[in-house]
Amino acid sequence: MHEWSIAEGIVTTLLESFKGKKILEVEIKVGELRDLNVEVLGEALKILSIGTSLEGSKFNIIVSKAVFKCLNCREEWSMKKALEILNQMLGTEKYVVEEGELEPPIHFIPSLITGLQRCPRCGRIDIDVESGKELEISKIYLS
Amino acid sequence: MLDPRFSLLEKKFKNIENIVLFGSGKGGVGKSIISSATSYILSERGYDVAYIDLDFHGPAGQSLFPVDIQFKGGKEGLELPTSNGVRVISVGYFLGDNPFPLSGRDKIDLLADFFSILSLGELDFTIIDLPPGMGDELTFTQRILKEKISIAMVTTNSELSLNVVERLIKYAKTEGLRLLGIIVNMADLFKRYGLKQIEEKLQVDILGKVSYYPKLEEFKTIKDKLENIHEFRKEIENIVGGILKKLNY
Numbered sequence: 297m298h299e300w301s302i303a304e305g306i307v308t309t310l311l312e313s314f315k316g317k318k319i320l321e322v323e324i325k326v327g328e329l330r331d332l333n334v335e336v337l338g339e340a341l342k343i344l345s346i347g348t349s350l351e352g353s354k355f356n357i358i359v360s361k362a363v364f365k366c367l368n369c370r371e372e373w374s375m376k377k378a379l380e381i382l383n384q385m386l387g388t389e390k391y392v393v394e395e396g397e398l399e400p401p402i403h404f405i406p407s408l409i410t411g412l413q414r415c416p417r418c419g420r421i422d423i424d425v426e427s428g429k430e431l432e433i434s435k436i437y438l439s
Numbered sequence: 440m441l442d443p444r445f446s447l448l449e450k451k452f453k454n455i456e457n458i459v460l461f462g463s464g465k466g467g468v469g470k471s472i473i474s475s476a477t478s479y480i481l482s483e484r485g486y487d488v489a490y491i492d493l494d495f496h497g498p499a500g501q502s503l504f505p506v507d508i509q510f511k512g513g514k515e516g517l518e519l520p521t522s523n524g525v526r527v528i529s530v531g532y533f534l535g536d537n538p539f540p541l542s543g544r545d546k547i548d549l550l551a552d553f554f555s556i557l558s559l560g561e562l563d564f565t566i567i568d569l570p571p572g573m574g575d576e577l578t579f580t581q582r583i584l585k586e587k588i589s590i591a592m593v594t595t596n597s598e599l600s601l602n603v604v605e606r607l608i609k610y611a612k613t614e615g616l617r618l619l620g621i622i623v624n625m626a627d628l629f630k631r632y633g634l635k636q637i638e639e640k641l642q643v644d645i646l647g648k649v650s651y652y653p654k655l656e657e658f659k660t661i662k663d664k665l666e667n668i669h670e671f672r673k674e675i676e677n678i679v680g681g682i683l684k685k686l687n688y
């Protein structure tokens with residue numbers, strides 16, 4: 297559901313940044329951490345474009361896998377592992393209700409996960425998200 | 440590269456005016472106590488108020504404004520639950536007692552996420568509780584909310600705290616950040632200067648003072664602190680009066 301609000305942000309940004317230009321194609325990078333449904337996002341973009349200069353533009357959504365990395369021992373781990381670590385730290389009582397379903401708070405505030413990871417190998421707290429947090433309009437093709 | 444969060448954020452804050460930041464040069468001078476108390480009193484007077492805790496590493500919102508219902512997300516984002524009449528948000532509600540480290544880049548990312556996901560509705564006043572100093576929390580907020588914000592600075596009556604707040608005042612003046620005035624906390628404790636002297640020394644208005652109340656520690660929520668310590672409440676009401684006047688209410 298918050299795909300719609302993100303889509304709105306994308307459409308508004310494009311319309312404001314490229315006033316009076318015809319955009320043929322847009323590439324949007326979405327990190328796995330953003331927890332967005334790509335189909336819903338694509339659909340929302342299409343519908344919100346109707347009646348604007350974006351109508352008929354192609355939206356190319358690219359999802360990047362999340363990679364977490366320990367700055368101390370260089371261990372790397374995936375989204376699945378990261379969610380396990382998060383659940384170990386928080387439990388599920390901090391979950392948020394959305395349309396009757398329980399979602400971890402990172403569904404709303406993805407960046408929270410960065411501070412709530414501990415290296416599965418050495419236990420260190422200073423970790424980096426190498427990729428997976430992206431939410432950006434990365435390429436534009438004008439006619 | 441364009442970040443769509445900024446247009447969301449702009450839209451969310453479009454109809455929101457009267458955003459007051461509570462900042463300080465030094466830590467532990469009473470920003471959280473005074474900003475939460477201000478929020479509480481404003482809401483008691485019938486205004487719609489939000490208290491936004493931007494202190495990600497040392498959040499206080501979850502203790503001062505306890506929330507025992509489940510958080511909800513809706514079409515407009517994460518809804519701010521109401522605690523004792525005030526709509527509140529803090530990362531503290533989600534972190535448990537875990538330490539929460541963040542690098543500078545990650546903090547800016549969190550700020551963008553945080554502001555763009557809030558479902559604010561209609562508000563008369565938005566009170567923002569800052570961490571100490573002039574970090575990303577202050578500069579980011581200023582960058583995105585621009586002339587909508589003003590700042591109240593909290594200091595103790597100690598040489599050290601006054602010196603540091605002087606720096607922040609200079610920052611506000613050169614950066615065009617609207618300065619409502621300063622609040623002298625624990626005014627009777629260090630008693631370095633009289634209030635008039637401080638006003639002259641720093642060249643800013645004093646919004647009010649708060650005395651030192653050892654009993655403040657005995658109560659956890661801001662409601663209990665205010666309802667059990669009468670003198671404290673009176674001083675906060677005074678400060679609220681000062682803020683309202685500055686904002687032409």
Ligand SMILES: Nc1ncnc2c1ncn2[C@@H]1O[C@H](COP(=O)(O)OP(=O)(O)OP(=O)(O)O)[C@@H](O)[C@H]1O
Nearest residue numbers: 466467468469470471472571625650651652653655
């Ligand atoms: N006037 C006062 N009398 C007695 N205790 C006070 C007073 N003001 C604040 N305190 C206590 O001092 C401590 C620090 O206050 P508070 O958390 O509001 O400061 P802060 O500026 O928000 O700190 P930080 O910089 O860590 O965010 C708290 O334990 C608070 O209860």
Ligand SMILES: [Mg+2]
Nearest residue numbers: 470471494499
């Ligand atoms: Mg504080």
Ligand SMILES: [Zn+2]
Nearest residue numbers: 366369415418
């Ligand atoms: Zn490690």
